[in-house]
Amino acid sequence: MTDSNEDKQILNIEELRHIAELSRVAFTEEELALLSSQLNDILNSIGELAEADTSNVEATRHISDISNIYREDLSTESMSREQVLDNAPLSQEGYVRVRGVFDEEN
Amino acid sequence: MKKTDELYEMTIDEASSLLAKKEISSVELTRSVIARIEQVESKVKGFLYINKEDAIQSAENADKRIKSGDFTPMTGIPGVIKDNMCITGVPTTCASKILENFVPPYTATAVQKLVDSGAVLIGKANMDEFAMGSSTENSAFHATHNPWNLKRVPGGSSGGSAAIVSAGEGLFALGSDTGGSIRQPAAFCGVVGMKPTYGLVSRYGLIAFASSLDQIGPVGKNVMGSAMVLNVISGYDSMDSTSLRSLENNIPDYTASIDQGVSGMKIGVIKEMFGDWVDAPVKQAVMKAVSQFEDMGATVDWDVSLPSTKYAMSAYYILAPSEASSNLARYDGVKYGYSWDGEGSMWEGMENTRGIGFGSEVKRRIFLGTYALSAGYYDAYYKKAQEVRTLIKSEFEDAFKKFDILVTPTTPSLPFELGSKISDPLEMYRSDMCTIPANIAGIPAISLQCGFSEGLPIGLHLIGGALSEEKLLRAAYSFEQATDWHNKVPQI
Numbered sequence: 320m321t322d323s324n325e326d327k328q329i330l331n332i333e334e335l336r337h338i339a340e341l342s343r344v345a346f347t348e349e350e351l352a353l354l355s356s357q358l359n360d361i362l363n364s365i366g367e368l369a370e371a372d373t374s375n376v377e378a379t380r381h382i383s384d385i386s387n388i389y390r391e392d393l394s395t396e397s398m399s400r401e402q403v404l405d406n407a408p409l410s411q412e413g414y415v416r417v418r419g420v421f422d423e424e425n
Numbered sequence: 426m427k428k429t430d431e432l433y434e435m436t437i438d439e440a441s442s443l444l445a446k447k448e449i450s451s452v453e454l455t456r457s458v459i460a461r462i463e464q465v466e467s468k469v470k471g472f473l474y475i476n477k478e479d480a481i482q483s484a485e486n487a488d489k490r491i492k493s494g495d496f497t498p499m500t501g502i503p504g505v506i507k508d509n510m511c512i513t514g515v516p517t518t519c520a521s522k523i524l525e526n527f528v529p530p531y532t533a534t535a536v537q538k539l540v541d542s543g544a545v546l547i548g549k550a551n552m553d554e555f556a557m558g559s560s561t562e563n564s565a566f567h568a569t570h571n572p573w574n575l576k577r578v579p580g581g582s583s584g585g586s587a588a589i590v591s592a593g594e595g596l597f598a599l600g601s602d603t604g605g606s607i608r609q610p611a612a613f614c615g616v617v618g619m620k621p622t623y624g625l626v627s628r629y630g631l632i633a634f635a636s637s638l639d640q641i642g643p644v645g646k647n648v649m650g651s652a653m654v655l656n657v658i659s660g661y662d663s664m665d666s667t668s669l670r671s672l673e674n675n676i677p678d679y680t681a682s683i684d685q686g687v688s689g690m691k692i693g694v695i696k697e698m699f700g701d702w703v704d705a706p707v708k709q710a711v712m713k714a715v716s717q718f719e720d721m722g723a724t725v726d727w728d729v730s731l732p733s734t735k736y737a738m739s740a741y742y743i744l745a746p747s748e749a750s751s752n753l754a755r756y757d758g759v760k761y762g763y764s765w766d767g768e769g770s771m772w773e774g775m776e777n778t779r780g781i782g783f784g785s786e787v788k789r790r791i792f793l794g795t796y797a798l799s800a801g802y803y804d805a806y807y808k809k810a811q812e813v814r815t816l817i818k819s820e821f822e823d824a825f826k827k828f829d830i831l832v833t834p835t836t837p838s839l840p841f842e843l844g845s846k847i848s849d850p851l852e853m854y855r856s857d858m859c860t861i862p863a864n865i866a867g868i869p870a871i872s873l874q875c876g877f878s879e880g881l882p883i884g885l886h887l888i889g890g891a892l893s894e895e896k897l898l899r900a901a902y903s904f905e906q907a908t909d910w911h912n913k914v915p916q917i
Contacts, residue, residue, distance in 0.1 A: 373815075
């Protein structure tokens with residue numbers, strides 16, 4: 320665990336703003352400021368991983384040894400359209416309704 | 426006759442044998458549990474959803490099954506499901522505003538197996554939002570209180586499940602464990618909690634947090650009861666591609682050899698998990714428990730080193746948020762769940778839905794995971810963490826060539842006060858230091874009670890090799906038989 324006195328800023332506000340945009344999560348400036356300090360604490364602590372010698376170690380891809388799970392390509396009964404749409408916030412004529420994907424000027 | 430005054434106080438094995446002998450009915454048992462809920466739930470606040478009418482109806486059906494002779498050891502036993510497991514027609518919120526009004530059109534395999542066994546489901550248990558947290562304070566709806574001291578947290582993320590079982594508001598619960606989310610609250614609430622081997626219990630219908638680490642498991646009042654629940658929920662499921670196919674026709678009865686004792690078992694104490702960050706009363710209680718194993722005929726090595734386990738928490742806080750940032754991308758306000766209804770573009774709709782719908786811990790982890798997976802950082806974070814994962818896994822594999830069971834405390838501290846760690850995420854994360862390594866390695870582990878300090882329970886954590894659940898349960902059962910910690914109940 321890292322001593323907080325040695326903490327350095329790993330992620331600045333501008334990078335965090337970019338991460339928030341990639342995450343598609345709206346944020347306020349207050350949230351961003353608090354997150355910046357918390358995430359830097361966490362990243363400084365996680366930084367200890369650099370000490371671990373992994374020079375000849377393969378990355379784990381999956382924790383159990385199973386691979387390539389196949390099944391017969393058979394059609395089976397699926398949920399009804401009504402069941403699927405029951406949880407959709409907006410639907411119209413049997414379809415999920417979404418906001419316009421393209422801006423008007425495009 | 427009855428060992429206890431009130432039916433709700435019984436363990437699953439006690440109730441099951443009285444039900445089979447028709448000395449009690451499931452309706453009587455379920456009514457007793459409901460009366461207990463009415464008595465203490467306003468203080469414990471372990472539930473997000475209760476359906477008394479449906480529970481009584483299921484209990485009546487269970488009594489009919491028992492009368493007809495077509496029943497299982499779980500028929501008529503009332504229990505509770507963590508609110509991240511889907512049940513058709515029953516609200517399933519993950520304790521998140523983003524799923525506040527979600528009613529699933531399908532049922533999780535583990536829950537369906539319980540229903541098929543005749544178990545009576547009373548309701549859904551509170552949790553940290555999307556199972557992210559160690560105190561259940563991250564629930565978007567309300568906090569749950571520790572039955573042993575209502576000012577303390579019940580642990581998390583399955584804090585509702587553990588508090589409910591501890592308070593007698595259910596004979597068992599299902600929880601889910603990604604980094605300790607069954608075992609840590611079980612330790613804090615003085616009950617038994619088990620995380621099975623990755624792939625033993627189907628994750629179909631468990632709302633995903635970190636798919637390579639998540640595993641469903643039982644919370645019970647004692648080891649036997651937990652083994653009885655595990656018997657029902659484990660096994661291969663074609664609906665979960667990570668389910669272990671080797672189990673297809675090969676599921677052991679976990680209760681069959683549970684009373685065979687620990688004579689000749691080799692037990693190792695992981696020294697890295699007894700650092701100065703572990704509180705003295707916890708260390709003392711766990712060390713005393715290890716001595717008891719020695720007294721019962723096990724051989725103990727008090728100084729086993731798994732040096733890479735000290736990196737488990739750091740690896741976890743890269744891997745789990747990375748997987749979460751990907752899994753939680755599905756909450757876009759389009760297909761189900763909360764949807765922001767203001768004026769704006771598709772992207773604004775998505776961003777506001779997620780900005781308003783997710784709580785702060787969930788956002789923190791989404792950002793952390795998005796950062797770790799973003800261009801230029803993948804090798805330094807995600808790949809490095811997966812390499813450390815390999816190291817931890819192989820150290821456990823080597824250790825289990827020499828030992829049957831490895832021992833650590835379940836938690837470094839006693840249950841802490843509500844509000845005391847919520848503003849310091851890193852401090853909160855450290856409550857899972859001892860439990861995370863088992864998730865990283867995909868191996869089973871169990872927490873059971875081994876003492877008290879300041880009137881608060883202390884958890885003993887036993888870890889086994891992959892698919893060694895029988896041995897693990899046998900060791901836990903032997904300890905429980907030799908002690909009476911599990912017979913103590915909180916005064917609420």
